[in-house]
Amino acid sequence: MSGADIGLIGLGTMGSALALNIAESGFDIAVYNRSDDVTHAFVEEAGDLAERVTPAFSLEDLVGKLRSPRAIILMVPAGDIVDDQIERLRPLMNPEDMVIDAGNANFRDTIRRAKAAAAKGESFLGIGVSGGEEGARHGPSIMGGGTPEAWDRVEHILKAIAADHQGTACATYMGPDGAGHFVKAVHNGIEYADMQMIAEIYGVLRDGSGLSYAEIAAHFERWNNGPLQSYLVEISAKVAAAIDDRSGQPLLSVIEDTAGQKGTGRWTAIEAQHLAAPVNVIEAAVSARNISAQKDERAAGEQRFGAAPQHVDIDAETLEHALVAGKILCYAQGFEMLRKASAEFGWSLPLPEIARVWREGCIIRSAMLDDMAIALEDAPETPLHRAPPFADRLESALPALRKAVVAALGNGHPAPALSAALTYFDAIRTSRGTADMIQGQRDFFGWHGFARLDDEGRDHHGPWVTSN
Numbered sequence: 525m526s527g528a529d530i531g532l533i534g535l536g537t538m539g540s541a542l543a544l545n546i547a548e549s550g551f552d553i554a555v556y557n558r559s560d561d562v563t564h565a566f567v568e569e570a571g572d573l574a575e576r577v578t579p580a581f582s583l584e585d586l587v588g589k590l591r592s593p594r595a596i597i598l599m600v601p602a603g604d605i606v607d608d609q610i611e612r613l614r615p616l617m618n619p620e621d622m623v624i625d626a627g628n629a630n631f632r633d634t635i636r637r638a639k640a641a642a643a644k645g646e647s648f649l650g651i652g653v654s655g656g657e658e659g660a661r662h663g664p665s666i667m668g669g670g671t672p673e674a675w676d677r678v679e680h681i682l683k684a685i686a687a688d689h690q691g692t693a694c695a696t697y698m699g700p701d702g703a704g705h706f707v708k709a710v711h712n713g714i715e716y717a718d719m720q721m722i723a724e725i726y727g728v729l730r731d732g733s734g735l736s737y738a739e740i741a742a743h744f745e746r747w748n749n750g751p752l753q754s755y756l757v758e759i760s761a762k763v764a765a766a767i768d769d770r771s772g773q774p775l776l777s778v779i780e781d782t783a784g785q786k787g788t789g790r791w792t793a794i795e796a797q798h799l800a801a802p803v804n805v806i807e808a809a810v811s812a813r814n815i816s817a818q819k820d821e822r823a824a825g826e827q828r829f830g831a832a833p834q835h836v837d838i839d840a841e842t843l844e845h846a847l848v849a850g851k852i853l854c855y856a857q858g859f860e861m862l863r864k865a866s867a868e869f870g871w872s873l874p875l876p877e878i879a880r881v882w883r884e885g886c887i888i889r890s891a892m893l894d895d896m897a898i899a900l901e902d903a904p905e906t907p908l909h910r911a912p913p914f915a916d917r918l919e920s921a922l923p924a925l926r927k928a929v930v931a932a933l934g935n936g937h938p939a940p941a942l943s944a945a946l947t948y949f950d951a952i953r954t955s956r957g958t959a960d961m962i963q964g965q966r967d968f969f970g971w972h973g974f975a976r977l978d979d980e981g982r983d984h985h986g987p988w989v990t991s992n
């Protein structure tokens with residue numbers, strides 16, 4: 525039957541790059557965008573790839589240009605827009621046709637959409653795509669969720685367009701309904717944490733050590749050749765080195781210090797609370813973005829109390845090792861959250877495969893993920909921070925993390941994510957903690973009961989005098 529192999533709706537940053545990637549990988553693609561001028565411009569700029577691209581100017585037109593059974597990728601902003609597109613598309617499609625939401629969806633929405641589709645005998649896939657524009661164009665990391673049958677139908681296309689790591693495509697089926705979007709959300713949570721820790725170290729170098737942007741760039745560039753080798757450290761070097769065309773000044777010196785967010789990090793923090801998964805590094809990173817957005821409040825605070833950051837005496841090597849420790853701990857938290865979700869939702873998430881799928885193409889790709897995949901395979905029940913070789917690496921990098929956090933906090937540099945990582949590490953190696961006080965308090969005010977160290981049962985009480 526004639527017609528394009530696959531359709532795509534939403535020729536924005538990600539959709540246009542993904543469509544070109546699909547065409548370049550040898551598939552015929554029909555594309556539709558809400559604004560027709562975007563579609564015309566896309567085809568005009570597609571060059572040689574235009575022969576594999578069929579523009580469509582209505583949803584009916586798009587559906588009519590696809591080979592049956594049809595598969596249509598949605599690459600539009602999360603939320604109601606996705607529901608709206610599905611609602612408009614479905615009457616035009618047959619039950620065996622498939623909608624693939626490739627945007628950043630909240631996994632609970634994906635579960636709802638997958639259930640609604642299944643109830644009508646329709647196919648629906650929710651896939652997490654990471655790598656930004658460049659990844660989408662030349663090879664993203666893809667995390668799939670839905671029925672295995674739906675995945676099997678488009679797997680050849682998704683694997684063909686995905687990043688490659690040592691001969692294996694970074695496109696993996698994660699499990700039913702919302703599993704792919706859940707894994708993508710945790711990816712983004714780790715992304716937030718990784719970015720925040722890099723920003724905190726940048727702050728110490730800039731305001732504590734008084735380094736120039738070029739000097740900071742040089743440190744990041746050097747670190748990118750060591751254990752911190754990663755896309756985020758690589759681009760941080762480039763961002764720090766960039767010069768603004770307009771002012772001739774370092775670009776960072778003209779960028780407002782308020783971080784945007786589209787919500788994926790927040791979703792991760794919220795879901796972590798639902799799962800009682802401790803991800804305090806990710807939570808600190810989300811919170812730090814919220815604080816960064818309060819520019820006026822921060823300015824008023826500085827006027828009232830004076831600027832906090834003071835000179836810091838610390839060498840760059842210590843900061844590098846502090847980042848290594850922070851990174852191991854935040855990934856460990858992310859993988860433990862995935863483990864909890866897997867049990868909670870009955871997904872059997874493939875943790876080593878997730879480390880591999882993140883190894884190339886995505887924003888958090890880093891050399892460390894190779895060893896993480898091996899560690900998660902060799903010691904499947906052990907949290908990463910206790911698994912070899914990470915336990916040893918953590919032990920040797922820990923003094924640097926402590927030194928960096930003490931130096932930063934002691935001299936007025938906010939370091940919420942790095943200090944959360946240190947606190948997490950200290951907490952998870954303290955067998956006698958302080959929650960005995962919380963249990964005592966709870967029992968005192970609410971007769972909630974507590975477990976005793978010297979007896980069975982969990983409903984013991986203190987000698988409080990009750991009102992009755």
Ligand SMILES: NC(=O)C1=CN([C@@H]2O[C@H](COP(=O)(O)OP(=O)(O)OC[C@H]3O[C@@H](n4cnc5c(N)ncnc54)[C@H](OP(=O)(O)O)[C@@H]3O)[C@@H](O)[C@H]2O)C=CC1
Pocket residue numbers: 533534535536537538539557558559562599600601602605626627628629653654655656657786
């Ligand atoms: N940018 C990134 O790095 C990444 C983004 N994502 C996710 O991919 C998805 C797309 O993001 P991105 O490409 O960056 O977004 P863009 O803003 O660049 O593009 C959005 C696209 O959606 C279309 N659109 C917007 N509103 C509507 C609507 N009401 N009805 C129909 N179409 C609409 C736009 O059409 P029009 O041209 O008419 O405005 C445009 O084609 C999001 O879910 C995002 O979270 C995932 C990974 C990375």
Ligand SMILES: O=C(CO)[C@H](O)[C@H](O)COP(=O)(O)O
Pocket residue numbers: 628653654655656712715784785786787788789887
């Ligand atoms: O998914 C992504 C990368 O993996 C997107 O770039 C996403 O937009 C990043 O999140 P935020 O906009 O909240 O910083």
